[in-house]
Amino acid sequence: MTEERGRSRPRKNRAGFDFPKIIPSKFLSLKFNSSKFFFSGPKTAGALWALVLFLTLFFLGGRPAQAAATAAKTLKFGEMYGGVSSLGIVLSDKLKSLAGQAVVMEGFMAPPLKPTLDFFVLTRVPMSLCPFCSSDADWPSDIVVVYLEKPVTALPFDRPIRVEGRLELGTKTDGETGFVSLVRIYATRLREAGD
Amino acid sequence: MLWRKVLLAAGVLLLCTSSAMAEVVVVLPIDRAKFLTGQKFDMEIELRGAKADEIKVLLDGKEAASFFGVNPVVKKETGLSSFRMDGVAFTKPGAVKVEVEAKAGGKTFKANVGYTVVGPEKRAAKNVILFIGDGMGLVSRQVARILSKGITQGKYNGFLEMELLKDGFALLNTSGYDSLVTDSANSASAYATGHKSVVNAMGVYENSSPDPLAHPKVENIAELVKRAAGMSVGVVTTSNITDATPAAMVAHTRRRAEQNFIAGEMLKADVVLGGGSQQFLPQSTPGSRRKDDRNLIEEFKAKGYAFAGSRAELAAAKGGKILGLFNLDNMNVYLDREILKNPDVLKGFNDQPTLPEMTRKAIDVLSGNENGFFLMVEGACIDKQLHVMDWERSAYDTIEFDKAIAVAREFAAKNGSTLILATADHSHGISITGTYHEKDGKTGRQAVRTYAASTFPTFVDADGDGFPENPAPEVTLAVEYANHPDYYEDFKFHEKSAPPAIMSGDVAIGNTRRAPKGILYPGNIPTSESQEVHAADDVPLSAGGPGADYFKGVMDNTEVFFGIVRALGLDPK
Known part of the structure; x- marks a missing residue:
């Protein structure tokens, strides 16, 4: 359901990515320099992705043992809204009660426009569209914007990730992109779900 | 109509040889546009690639301003000049000939287009x-x-x-x-x-x-x-x-x-x-x-x-x-x-x-x-x-x-x-290739039934509401797509929708969730497209x-x- 047919905003080629300094170049070459790797499909690339993800998150997240000790409460996509109608979404009591607190959510990182991100969109299911490349009318209503302490490159497209951080509610427009969000997590930790 | 044979159609004409940046006269509405008498429209002529000294527009040989009774808004800027009249309309049916002549830096650019105008008919439908x-x-x-x-x-x-x-x-x-x-x-x-x-x-x-x-x-x-x-x-x-x-x-x-x-x-x-x-x-x-x-x-x-x-x-x-x-x-x-x-x-x-x-x-x-x-x-x-x-x-x-x-x-x-x-x-x-069933144990493309094997599908509309109760009968249609991204096909109805492909960076990759046991159909459109087109x-x-x-x-x-x-x-x- 592409909003603008065939005329999505130009995107930077993968070759043109700026990689964050926090990831050593030897891992970047593993991740991005092999076109074969990208076209080999999810099944065969799975093991490589897992390795890349692990290494990325290891360097990003730092000390897993310490982070695991925080008492973040689990929030599921299905628990965010207490009611919905044509007149808008009503936030659930659970969501409202968690505002300002540490939460853990699982979802998928939507394909980003920018190669390095200081925020990304967490969705319930993998997105078929590059959300920033089409109009925001294409977004599902239940999304969470995740702001990051340090920029990251896009994570693998088809693996559930777990986000931990402080929950914030209320309409906010991102200064740089103009993206409007309602539910945000200021992430302190990202990792692959199911670890 | 010799004047039109001499020139290109489509209202985009280049009549003067030029250097690196090609100057083009664009007439909007385009050549061969058709109008109802009284239907309002904005007419705009652009000289792209040059600052015009003068833009002259004739409709059926008459100056545009007097033809429509509207004064044009003319903008002459470096690289783009425009001559525009908003909310104009043709009052009489027939053919209309538009001739444009733009002058810039000693060069002359011309464009000619033709319109058709139709008049009202007796009302047949309320x-x-x-x-x-x-x-x-x-x-x-x-x-x-x-x-x-x-x-x-x-x-x-x-x-x-x-x-x-x-x-x-x-x-x-x-x-x-x-x-x-x-x-x-x-x-x-x-x-x-x-x-x-x-x-x-x-x-x-x-x-x-x-x-x-x-x-x-x-x-x-x-x-x-x-x-x-x-x-x-x-x-x-x-x-x-x-x-x-x-x-x-x-x-x-x-x-x-x-x-x-x-x-x-x-x-x-x-x-x-x-x-x-x-x-x-x-x-x-x-x-x-x-x-x-x-x-x-x-x-x-x-x-x-x-x-x-x-x-x-x-x-x-x-x-x-x-x-x-x-x-x-x-x-x-x-x-x-x-x-x-x-x-x-x-x-x-x-x-x-x-x-x-x-x-x-x-x-x-x-x-x-x-x-x-x-x-x-x-x-x-x-x-x-x-x-x-x-x-x-x-x-x-x-x-x-x-x-x-x-x-x-x-x-x-x-x-x-x-x-x-x-x-x-x-x-x-999309095209109906035949039907699909697995009654004899065949699956996937081997179970696509073509020609004489394409026995009729078994959709049943028991309550007569026009909608078959079951979208996945024993014999269903084999509907295939001419223009698609990489995707997995199992020829079956999916109770839960899943997009055919998902984006990984700039590349659409077949979504295994759509048909976990399906076969990969390599796409035949650019990898930037994540959907059928x-x-x-x-x-x-x-x-x-x-x-x-x-x-x-x-x-x-x-x-x-x-x-x-x-x-x-x-x-x-």
């Missing part, structure tokens, strides 16, 4: 109902006919309602003026204005402006029927009401993504029913997609519209104007809304009306105007479900769309004087009622507009 099955090409009709009516020993057990409109039939060419394959904005714009446009645009010709709202406009059907005949207007759809097809009936924008703007333009219609309240709620309301604080639902109410947010509220709504928005986003498709009813899919929207119910309400309200009405009804998700390669969900929406046509036929039979048109805006590359195929149009005789043979899509204004005898002054 009302027109235009049904647009989005993306509903010939094969979509046939798939719906097989599912809904069934076929016995090679003869169909019945025909669709749209196929019972037999007073006129035509094949329509769908291309816009920029490209072979169109989109829904551009194609609906041709129906609404009688003029071709470009992909993602509606009600405008494309100039050089980066502002999507600054392109030269052409008066559309909603504006014309109100201005010329005091008729009422309705737009009904299953998608966001601000999506391309309904939007093109009322709005003028180079970019269909301007949905905040389009929502406000819906005030041009009296009955507005569909999904997409997200474009009407102020940005402070959770779920809104507006970038401002306007509450359009309240604005509509203040202008006398009754608001309905559910099927029950629609049934109860009273008055001559109704705004009905039944989902924040696109409404759910028929299969999910009326049959499967999975709460995870409906997400709380458990009381959405059907397209036939919306159509009935729209006709009830609009027919209160003794001057008549124009109503556009769109089956929007026929297209959206083909994009995600879910032909079953698309087919159920085609059947629902057909049921809406039944409502209109019933009204026309009772009240007469109503032209009903049923068509598509463009096609999709439109096809350039001509689309069928069926017409019934007064004025339907206009439609015959193979026609340009812009002729739908001229068939409508002819039937209504529109004579805007």
Whole structure:
């Protein structure tokens, strides 16, 4: 359901990515320099992705043992809204009660426009569209914007990730992109779900 | 017509050799454009690539200013010069010859285009109902006919309602003026204005402006029927009401993504029913997609519209104007809304009306105007479900769309004087290869039954409502796609929708979740496309009622507009 047919905003080629300094170049070459790797499909690339993800998150997240000790409460996509109608979404009591607190959510990182991100969109299911490349009318209503302490490159497209951080509610427009969000997590930790 | 033979067509002409930057004179509307007398439009001539010293425009040999009685706005800037007259109209039918001469830096650039102007006819129809099955090409009709009516020993057990409109039939060419394959904005714009446009645009010709709202406009059907005949207007759809097809009936924008703007333009219609309240709620309301604080639902109410947010509220709504928005986003498709009813899919929207119910309400309200009405009804998700390669969900929406046509036929039979048109805006590359079953243990492509093996499918409509109870019978159709990304195919109905491909960076990769045991079909379109795409195929149009005789043979899509204004005898002054 592409909003603008065939005329999505130009995107930077993968070759043109700026990689964050926090990831050593030897891992970047593993991740991005092999076109074969990208076209080999999810099944065969799975093991490589897992390795890349692990290494990325290891360097990003730092000390897993310490982070695991925080008492973040689990929030599921299905628990965010207490009611919905044509007149808008009503936030659930659970969501409202968690505002300002540490939460853990699982979802998928939507394909980003920018190669390095200081925020990304967490969705319930993998997105078929590059959300920033089409109009925001294409977004599902239940999304969470995740702001990051340090920029990251896009994570693998088809693996559930777990986000931990402080929950914030209320309409906010991102200064740089103009993206409007309602539910945000200021992430302190990202990792692959199911670890 | 020697002057035209000498020159290139299409209104884009280059008559002077030049250096690196090619200067081009662009005349808008384009060559061979057709107008109804009195139909207002903005005429703009651009000299691209040069600062003009002078731009001279002659219509039938007369200076443009005196021909239209309007003073042009002329802009001469480095790299772009423009000569524009807004809101002009032709008063007499016949051919019009336009000659342009622009001078810049000692060079002369010329362009010549020709227009056709048609005059009003005697009014034959009081009302027109235009049904647009989005993306509903010939094969979509046939798939719906097989599912809904069934076929016995090679003869169909019945025909669709749209196929019972037999007073006129035509094949329509769908291309816009920029490209072979169109989109829904551009194609609906041709129906609404009688003029071709470009992909993602509606009600405008494309100039050089980066502002999507600054392109030269052409008066559309909603504006014309109100201005010329005091008729009422309705737009009904299953998608966001601000999506391309309904939007093109009322709005003028180079970019269909301007949905905040389009929502406000819906005030041009009296009955507005569909999904997409997200474009009407102020940005402070959770779920809104507006970038401002306007509450359009309240604005509509203040202008006398009754608001309905559910099927029950629609049934109860009273008055001559109704705004009905039944989902924040696109409404759910028929299969999910009326049959499967999975709460995870409906997400709380458990009381959405059907397209036939919306159509009935729209006709009830609009027919209160003794001057008549124009109503556009769109089956929007026929297209959206083909994009995600879910032909079953698309087919159920085609059947629902057909049921809406039944409502209109019933009204026309009772009240007469109503032209009903049923068509598509463009096609999709689907084809029925045969049937599919696994009765003998074969699976995957080995179980696609071709020729004599393609025994008839076993869809059953036990309750006679036109919708088979089970979308996945033992013998189903083998529907295949001509234009697709990498995707996994298992030839089966998927109770839970999943997109065919998902984006990894810039590349669409087949989504294994769609068909975990399926086979990979390597894509045959660019890897940047994550969905099945439109096809350039001509689309069928069926017409019934007064004025339907206009439609015959193979026609340009812009002729739908001229068939409508002819039937209504529109004579805007």
